[in-house]
Amino acid sequence: xxxxxxxxxxxxxxxxxxxxxxxxxxxxxxxxxxxxxxxxxxxxxxxxxxxxxxxxxxxxxxxxxxxxxxxxxxxxxxxxxxxxxxxxxxxxxxxxxxxxxxxxxxxxxxxxxxxxx
Amino acid sequence: xxxxxxxxxxxxxxxxxxxxxxxxxxxxxxxxxxxxxxxxxxxxxxxxxxxxxxxxxxxxxxxxxxxxxxxxxxxxxxxxxxxxxxxxxxxxxxxxxxxxxxxxxxxxxxxxxxxxxxxxxxxxxxxxxxxxxxxxxxxxxxxxxxxxxxxxxxxxxxxxxxxxxxxxxxxxxxxxxxxxxxxxxxxxxxxxxxxxxxxxxxxxxxxxxxxxxxxxxxxxxxxxxxxxxxxxxxxxxxxxxxxxxxxxxxxxxxxxxxxxxxxxxxxxxxxxxxxxxxxxxxxxxxxxxxxxxxxxxxxxxxxxxxxxxxxxxxxxxxxxxxxxxxxxxxxxxxxxxxxxxxxxxxxxxxxxxxxxxxxxxxxxxxxxxxxxxxxxxxxxxxxxxxxxxxxxxxxxxxxxxxxxxxxxxxxxxxxxxxxxxxxxxxxxxxxxxxxxxxxxxxxxxxxxxxxxxxxxxxxxxxx
Numbered sequence: 001x002x003x004x005x006x007x008x009x010x011x012x013x014x015x016x017x018x019x020x021x022x023x024x025x026x027x028x029x030x031x032x033x034x035x036x037x038x039x040x041x042x043x044x045x046x047x048x049x050x051x052x053x054x055x056x057x058x059x060x061x062x063x064x065x066x067x068x069x070x071x072x073x074x075x076x077x078x079x080x081x082x083x084x085x086x087x088x089x090x091x092x093x094x095x096x097x098x099x100x101x102x103x104x105x106x107x108x109x110x111x112x113x114x115x116x117x
Numbered sequence: 118x119x120x121x122x123x124x125x126x127x128x129x130x131x132x133x134x135x136x137x138x139x140x141x142x143x144x145x146x147x148x149x150x151x152x153x154x155x156x157x158x159x160x161x162x163x164x165x166x167x168x169x170x171x172x173x174x175x176x177x178x179x180x181x182x183x184x185x186x187x188x189x190x191x192x193x194x195x196x197x198x199x200x201x202x203x204x205x206x207x208x209x210x211x212x213x214x215x216x217x218x219x220x221x222x223x224x225x226x227x228x229x230x231x232x233x234x235x236x237x238x239x240x241x242x243x244x245x246x247x248x249x250x251x252x253x254x255x256x257x258x259x260x261x262x263x264x265x266x267x268x269x270x271x272x273x274x275x276x277x278x279x280x281x282x283x284x285x286x287x288x289x290x291x292x293x294x295x296x297x298x299x300x301x302x303x304x305x306x307x308x309x310x311x312x313x314x315x316x317x318x319x320x321x322x323x324x325x326x327x328x329x330x331x332x333x334x335x336x337x338x339x340x341x342x343x344x345x346x347x348x349x350x351x352x353x354x355x356x357x358x359x360x361x362x363x364x365x366x367x368x369x370x371x372x373x374x375x376x377x378x379x380x381x382x383x384x385x386x387x388x389x390x391x392x393x394x395x396x397x398x399x400x401x402x403x404x405x406x407x408x409x410x411x412x413x414x415x416x417x418x419x420x421x422x423x424x425x426x427x428x429x430x431x432x433x434x435x436x437x438x439x440x441x442x443x444x445x446x447x448x449x450x451x452x453x454x455x456x457x458x459x460x461x462x463x464x465x466x467x468x469x470x471x472x473x474x475x476x477x478x479x480x481x482x483x484x485x486x487x488x489x490x491x492x493x494x495x496x497x498x499x500x501x502x503x504x505x506x507x508x509x510x511x512x513x514x515x516x517x518x519x520x521x522x523x524x525x526x527x528x529x530x531x532x533x534x535x536x537x538x539x540x541x542x543x544x545x546x547x548x549x550x551x552x553x554x555x556x557x558x559x560x561x562x563x564x565x566x567x568x569x570x571x572x573x574x575x576x577x578x579x580x
Contacts, residue, residue, distance in 0.1 A: 083399040
């Protein structure tokens with residue numbers, strides 16, 4: 001998983017590109033990586049452009065990461081959410097929890113001002 | 118010619134509605150439900166409303182499930198029979214093959230059609246009488262042609278006829294279901310309805326705190342848990358469980374679907390573990406059974422007995438053939454005469470699929486010929502009979518080609534180690550084999566299966 005820190009919005013925003021599949025077998029890897037990213041910044045953007053499949057355990061990691069970012073006065077925004085991931089998030093009502101953006105640039109820009117959208 | 122009688126000839130071609138079959142777990146397209154009623158029943162309804170006394174279903178592929186469902190038509194008070202056609206048969210050839218059936222009087226030929234939008238309040242006998250010979254209704258999705266209507270006293274004036282809505286995509290299916298539910302008074306729909314826009318099936322349990330909003334249709338054997346909200350615009354099939362605090366609105370739940378707790382199904386079609394967005398056609402195959410899954414309908418006693426007999430016979434074969442297998446298998450491997458081929462069953466299936474490993478033994482040398490004669494190539498598959506995944510005898514896909522033509526879900530859902538076709542010597546091609554398989558799938562019972570198995574084992578074709 002690629003991770004970089006962007007400062008164009010005036011705050012440190014960590015941008016991670018999620019893998020193609022997040023399921024019970026791979027979610028532990030994402031969870032561990034997210035712990036490391038959170039040490040660098042509480043403002044995260046998950047680029048989901050390559051994400052083709054996510055199951056409930058993967059969704060659990062996303063929600064858990066979101067909760068941790070909020071606890072640290074940050075946020076987790078999702079960008080380029082595909083149709084399959086979107087369907088699962090609508091089904092489980094998880095979509096309401098996240099701010100979702102069409103691309104990573106707009107997700108980063110949304111951190112400008114530091115207000116959770 | 119008896120000009121008084123009316124009959125309907127429904128022509129089904131496998132390729133026409135393949136998209137529907139692929140999407141809905143390899144069910145025959147005519148058995149896919151629209152508002153909890155299989156498509157075939159809408160055609161039967163319309164045939165009856167038009168005054169038909171006999172109905173024939175002519176298909177270019179095996180339609181075992183459809184035949185089992187419709188039977189001889191006594192449920193509807195109409196005579197139903199079946200005919201086989203070839204995929205290349207044109208209308209002329211088709212009518213030639215069914216000349217005797219069509220010569221009884223007027224014939225309504227329904228082609229490429231899944232659904233006829235009718236209004237039960239209309240008298241379609243008058244419409245049929247007024248229709249001149251030729252194509253009476255046509256649309257992108259099919260046509261209705263009237264044959265043998267040469268009566269001089271055709272009734273003048275406009276008489277409302279049926280229409281054939283476009284039905285080529287899942288989006289159109291979704292919109293048609295919604296439209297049918299909203300215009301439910303036009304159709305003969307299943308379920309009890311004490312008030313408009315609300316249909317309830319048998320054995321529906323709605324727990325305290327659950328809310329039902331019209332328009333809504335609920336099938337048989339449905340459990341709706343506390344705190345759930347169903348509707349508006351929900352079509353709930355049969356054998357469904359909706360767990361607590363879930364919302365289902367503007368959606369279709371196909372039969373045998375479990376919806377987990379606190380979920381929100383809005384504007385979707387759910388079929389077992391498959392979630393479909395009708396607008397984009399996107400599908401999501403759920404891997405979390407606690408979210409959505411297939412409810413397996415219980416097997417009947419007859420099926421359980423049949424499965425048990427097949428398993429016992431497979432066990433006997435495993436014991437008898439154990440020694441020959443242990444001796445011949447390494448020999449064949451060394452001589453590179455043992456080859457395996459993995460096949461998806463039914464071919465092209467995306468859901469409810471079964472991977473079958475078939476063995477091909479080259480008939481070279483004494484060991485190869487002996488192994489074939491003893492059916493050693495089937496030995497590894499026998500274990501799947503014990504697990505209930507395969508029948509011992511049933512339909513066996515040909516190993517000769519990758520591009521098998523078998524894709525009709527009804528027959529393909531009975532995969533087996535030995536094929537009924539192997540009991541006969543005459544089948545020359547896959548089509549012949551399908552005919553034999555089809556016959557025995559309809560007529561064979563548990564004990565007949567054992568006799569046929571012995572015949573298949575002894576058939577010199579395999580020696």
